[in-house]
Amino acid sequence: MPNFEDYERMAMLDLSDTERAHLRARFDEIVSGFSVLDAYDTDGVESLVTVLDLQNIMREDIALETISRDELLENAPEQHDGYFRAPSV
Numbered sequence: 001m002p003n004f005e006d007y008e009r010m011a012m013l014d015l016s017d018t019e020r021a022h023l024r025a026r027f028d029e030i031v032s033g034f035s036v037l038d039a040y041d042t043d044g045v046e047s048l049v050t051v052l053d054l055q056n057i058m059r060e061d062i063a064l065e066t067i068s069r070d071e072l073l074e075n076a077p078e079q080h081d082g083y084f085r086a087p088s089v
Contacts, residue, residue, distance in 0.1 A: 004028070 004027045008015065015023065069082060078085035 001031075 002010075004020075004024045007027070008020070008023075073079045073082065073084070076084050
């Protein structure tokens with residue numbers, strides 16, 4: 001299991017010694033809180049993604065006729081070489 005320093009490095013945090021000591025203490029409290037779960041026998045318990053009894057309902061993938069690029073670009077305020085032109089971000 002990763003320790004506090006591993007998470008600090010992964011998150012690229014630049015902590016002072018005071019901040020590091022405070023957060024390490026909180027991290028240790030949180031991790032030790034999960035140790036309570038070790039007391040429960042979970043052998044044979046199936047993992048859940050959700051507690052809801054739902055299944056994916058997917059529609060058939062049916063190709064439909066779409067409008068042409070030229071028709072689509074007719075409504076574009078600006079275009080360039082067959083593409084929408086938008087302000088740089």
